[in-house]
Amino acid sequence: MGGELRYMEERPVDDPREPAKGIEQAKDLLRSFETRAKRRRRPLYGIGVSFPGAVDPRTGDCLLWAESGWKRFPLARSLMEAMDIPVLLEEDVRAEALGEFWFGEGQGVDSLVLLKLARGVGAGVVLExxxxxxxxxxxxxxxxxxxxxYGDRCSCGRVGCLETKVSVPAVLRKARELLKKNPDSPLAREELSLESIYRAAREGEKVAREVLEQLVAFTKVALEIVVHAYDPDIIVLSGAVVEAEGADILLNNVQLGDFPVEVRVDVRVSSFGKHRGIIGAAASVLHRLIVDPQAIEG
Amino acid sequence: MGGELRYMEERPVDDPREPAKGIEQAKDLLRSFETRAKRRRRPLYGIGVSFPGAVDPRTGDCLLWAESGWKRFPLARSLMEAMDIPVLLEEDVRAEALGEFWFGEGQGVDSLVLLKLARGVGAGVVLExxxxxxxxxxxxxxxxxxxxxYGDRCSCGRVGCLETKVSVPAVLRKARELLKKNPDSPLAREELSLESIYRAAREGEKVAREVLEQLVAFTKVALEIVVHAYDPDIIVLSGAVVEAEGADILLNNVQLGDFPVEVRVDVRVSSFGKHRGIIGAAASVLHRLIVDPQAIEG
Known part of the structure; x- marks a missing residue:
């Protein structure tokens, strides 16, 4: 299966805290794509939306988009109004998993889990x-x-979630915490980022090594959670934690292998880069057209 | 769907550490069932086996049965030799999940997870x-x-597994550990069991309360793992930890509810009692006959 990005247009949203306004802007963008496709006599089979919040799988309602303060909102229905073709809404990590399944690292497999370690942490699961x-x-x-x-409080309100260990904010927080106790560290003199931490760890700097050590341990825990829950053919890692420059020092140190039985699992890093959302959204349209056509009716 | 246990026969295994001997005894039992069915002119559609170790899902080989020291062994193939009808091997927790799905608490649902808190801890997963x-x-x-x-070492060799918190041995170990520091506890005067701990906790005894508190916290973690991984219609709890006399004090104290979105999930305790293995094995035969008939050929 192949695919090609033919055209792209980006628009910032005026006020991300207002779902109704954001939707109007999005509709405007969707209509412009529809018009463009008609003018060029190119068939448009559907519009895929990769959404970064929680979605009700039955209704397509937005349930929560914490970052922008959205609560329940009839997202799919609102986007669908006034469109002549189906609009398919998928949560971003799930869409990205479908992107890997159709166009990326997971082509031809039966089960794939995309594990994203970014600002948040989540998995997109493709089974059978x-x-x-x-x-x-x-x-x-x-x-x-x-x-x-006994860990840190998570943005969700609970304590010690995986996200408090392997997300970008978690790694930076851990580094800051250690730098307070080690103000003479060379790491304290530069702007803190994943890249600077990975670089310092490679050079053997103490604080960075300690941050890396915890990150290695919990990345292993994260991968083992995926295996113990889903036991997929392939785990595709994505997100800044594994894609930042120098992240190979993390990945080279994570050793999977303490399972009671021999485990075949292929662990790879996504190669999609910043277009992963667009590719995932397109894949979700393709997936429903080919695999799940009845889902496209509503 | 209904079912009835028509006849049962139990046989102890001479030497559980010897797979070949155990298999010969099992075959003998299987043949006696076949003969019995033929004599009574009752059709026998298949033989279900609920196995308490790890099984290779493709070959039906035993991969590991730690308790009896079994390693890789061609289990399904060995049982199938000399039988005229299919022998279906399923891991015990998975068979029990199918039992609940066909005959128990999960009839009519789309997705069910059986979470067993017994000597070991595991989940049987039925999705779609x-x-x-x-x-x-x-x-x-x-x-x-x-x-x-930072927890205890698990039987699997790793540290802090869920099984080190919510299994029967884990609960008893925690109680013993606390009793060492509190030798005057009334709990120290009786034989330690789940029942005695639950009873003492109900009476407000300090050590038992502390054991219960940890068990409540990690049973909540266990249920949340199931929701975050599989998000099923229903979670059926089974195993001594939730079925011992007085276990309602545990279940009444586990409050699910810290999810970022509203979660519908039905949590129930299995009502199968000690025949769950037999029911599960029968359900796995039924399941393949009705849902997955091609799987029965091989």
């Missing part, structure tokens, strides 16, 4: 060649599994 | 009405997810 969403749309929310009952 | 096994047969091995990186 279908995206798996769960009853409430929570399947794959592995970032909120408790991995340290 | 099919048992989900994973590539290596590890799907549902949630007992070996790390939930406390």
């Amino acid at each position: 060649q279908r995206p798996y969403r769960g009853v409430n749309g929570l399947a794959g929310e592995v970032g909120h599994i408790t991995v340290d009952p | 009405q099919r048992p989900y096994r994973g590539v290596n047969g590890l799907a549902g091995e949630v007992g070996h997810i790390t939930v406390d990186p």
Whole structure:
């Protein structure tokens, strides 16, 4: 299977805290794509939307988009109004998993889990060649599994979630915490980032080594959670934590292998870069057209 | 759907450490069932086996049965030799999940997870009405997810697995540990068991309360792992930890509810009692006959 990005247009949203306004802007963008396709006599089969918040898998309602303060909102329905073609809404990590399944690292496999370690942590799950969403749309929310009952408080309100260990903010917070106790560290003299931490760790700097050590341990925990829950053919890692410059020092140190039985699992890093959202959205349209056509009716 | 236990026969195994001997005894038992069915002119559609170790989902080989020291062994193939009807092998927790799906608490649902808190801890996963096994047969091995990186060593060799918190041995170990520091506890005067701990906790005894408190916290973690991984319609709890006399004090104290979105999930305790293995094995035959008939050929 192949695909090509033919045209792209980016528009910032005026006020991300206002769902109704954002939707109007999005509709405007969708209509412009539709018009453009008609003018060029190119068939447009559907519009895929990769959405960064929680979605009700039955209704396509937005349930929560914490970052922008959205609560329940009829997202799919609102986007669909006034469109002549289907609009397919998928949560971003799930869409990205479908992107890997159709166009990326997971082509031809039966089961794939995309594990994203970014600002948040979550998994997009494709089992037996279908995206798996769960009853409430929570399947794959592995970032909120408790991995340290004595750990830090998570943005979700609970303590010691995986996200408090392997997300970008978690890594930076841990580094800052250690730098307070080690103000003479050379790391304290530069702007703190994943790149600077990975670089310093490679040079053997103490604080960075300690941050890396914890990150290695919990990245291993994260991968083992995926294996113990889904046992997929392939785990595709994505997100800044594994894609930042120098992240190979993390990946080279994560050793999977303490399973009671021999485990075949292919662990790779996504190669999609910043267009992963667009590719994932397109893949979700393709997936429903080919695999799940009845889902496209509504 | 209904079912009835028509006849049962139990035989102890001479030497559980010898797979070949155990298999010969099992075959003998299987043949006696076949003969009995023929004599009574009752059709026998298949023989279901609920096996308490790890099974390769493709070959039906035993991969590991730690308790009896079994390693890789061609289990399904050995049982199938000399039988005229299909022999279906399923890991015990997975078979029990199918039992609940066909005859028990989960009838009519789309997705069910049986979470067993017994000597070991594991989940049997039925998604979209099919048992989900994973590539290596590890799907549902949630007992070996790390939930406390500073915790006790697990029988699997790693540290802080869920099984070190919510299994029967884990609860008893925790109680013994606390009793060492509190030798005057009334709990120290009786034989330690789940029942005695639950009873003492109800009476407000300090050590038992502390054991219960930890068990409540990690049972909540276990349920949340199931929701975050599979987000099923129903979670059926089974095993001595939740079925011992007085276990309602545990279940009444586990409050699910810290999810970022509203979660519908039905949590129930299995009502099968000690015949759950037999019911599960029968359900796995029924399941393949009705849902997955091609699987019965091989």
